[in-house]
Amino acid sequence: xxxxxxxxxxxxxxxxxxxxxxxxxxxxxxxxxxxxxxxxxxxxxxxxxxxxxxxxxxxxxxxxxxxxxxxxxxxxxxxxxxxxxxxxxxxxxxxxxxxxxxxxxxxxxxxxxxxxxxxxxxxxxxxxxxxxxxxxxxxxxxxxxxxxxxxxxxxxxxxxxxxxxxxxxxxxxxxxxxxxxxxxxxxxxxxxxxxxxxxxxxxxxxxxxxxxxxxxxxxxxxxxxxxxxxxxxxxxxxxxxxxxxxxxxxxxxxxxxxxxxxxxxxxxxxxxxxxxxxxxxxxxxxxxxxxxxxxxxxxxxxxxxxxxxxxxxxxxxxxxxxxxxxxxxxxxxxxxxxxxxxxxxxxxxxxxxxxxxxxxx
Ligand code: F6P
Numbered sequence: 001x002x003x004x005x006x007x008x009x010x011x012x013x014x015x016x017x018x019x020x021x022x023x024x025x026x027x028x029x030x031x032x033x034x035x036x037x038x039x040x041x042x043x044x045x046x047x048x049x050x051x052x053x054x055x056x057x058x059x060x061x062x063x064x065x066x067x068x069x070x071x072x073x074x075x076x077x078x079x080x081x082x083x084x085x086x087x088x089x090x091x092x093x094x095x096x097x098x099x100x101x102x103x104x105x106x107x108x109x110x111x112x113x114x115x116x117x118x119x120x121x122x123x124x125x126x127x128x129x130x131x132x133x134x135x136x137x138x139x140x141x142x143x144x145x146x147x148x149x150x151x152x153x154x155x156x157x158x159x160x161x162x163x164x165x166x167x168x169x170x171x172x173x174x175x176x177x178x179x180x181x182x183x184x185x186x187x188x189x190x191x192x193x194x195x196x197x198x199x200x201x202x203x204x205x206x207x208x209x210x211x212x213x214x215x216x217x218x219x220x221x222x223x224x225x226x227x228x229x230x231x232x233x234x235x236x237x238x239x240x241x242x243x244x245x246x247x248x249x250x251x252x253x254x255x256x257x258x259x260x261x262x263x264x265x266x267x268x269x270x271x272x273x274x275x276x277x278x279x280x281x282x283x284x285x286x287x288x289x290x291x292x293x294x295x296x297x298x299x300x301x302x303x304x305x306x307x308x309x310x311x312x313x314x315x316x317x318x319x320x321x322x323x324x325x326x327x328x329x330x331x332x333x334x335x336x337x338x339x340x341x342x343x344x345x346x347x348x349x350x351x352x353x354x355x356x357x358x359x360x361x
Contacts, residue, residue, distance in 0.1 A: 014152025023304025210360025
């Protein structure tokens with residue numbers, strides 16, 4: 001049997017994952033003559049031994065396709081895995097030893113793990129058990145410290161910007177305040193970047209607890225100048241001063257908490273204080289769907305090819321990253337230790353304030 005590598009996509013999907021899979025497959029086969037094993041549904045497929053051979057033919061036409069052809073799961077934590085018992089109940093077990101056995105059976109040169117902080121932290125634990133792991137950072141949230149950009153982020157921003165432009169015309173016609181709730185979890189990258197690019201008037205971020213009186217004051221100022229509508233971007237992780245996160249469902253050992261409701265909460269706060277007409281749009285998973293933009297296709301391709309080179313070089317325990325436009329290999333801890341958050345006084349936030357965007361504090 002010739003040499004081979006494995007690849008899996010874990011956590012929430014995003015546009016650009018297929019570009020990574022395609023590039024890794026083409027590079028492994030074309031440059032190194034290695035076979036490629038695709039593992040279905042993240043670490044779940046490693047535990048359940050659900051694999052597919054990836055070839056030039058199976059990855060053709062993948063560059064522009066959204067989602068991941070390998071499937072993904074954000075419940076597949078191999079260290080706290082929900083096992084279904086014969087009586088129908090579910091019990092949480094550490095199945096990492098079985099995953100390690102399956103990895104050994106596969107006899108891979110290396111395993112490329114494409115994921116966000118959760119998937120990377122599982123990768124790190126497997127690394128400690130001797131697995132040959134290389135990471136590719138992806139998440140629309142762009143919250144991984146290791147890299148300037150993660151695969152999927154720019155496409156999500158494009159989706160939000162298009163939504164803001166569409167909402168602007170209807171907001172203007174009806175003289176309304178339009179609130180758009182966007183994803184990003186505990187980081188405000190999507191909200192702030194899209195707010196800047198889409199001409200939002202108020203942008204509320206997880207990193208800056210907002211003062212509702214200040215937000216309302218911004219509307220009064222605009223309306224005082226004869227403008228009769230406003231566009232507000234609120235990150236799902238934004239909260240008012242002294243308030244808490246808007247959570248739809250609590251997390252546990254097998255899943256993260258589910259955020260949601262920040263937009264409606266803000267609408268209620270505005271309605272309670274003003275006469276303005278307010279509408280809320282929650283963009284939700286639209287931000288994760290569809291075809292990747294050119295940036296994510298390119299970044300996914302560069303990361304996918306680089307990850308294979310990293311396996312060839314034995315750079316295990318590292319993730320492919322981009323820093324000031326250049327590809328670099330960064331230790332996996334850099335991708336999991338702490339979230340990359342928007343600096344409330346950094347250049348992006350300062351630019352937003354300079355152009356008159358209200359950040360709520
Ligand atoms: O981490 C990516 C992300 O899309 C977050 O922005 C969002 O909070 C979360 O995943 C949604 O997760 P799910 O797909 O489980 O609803």
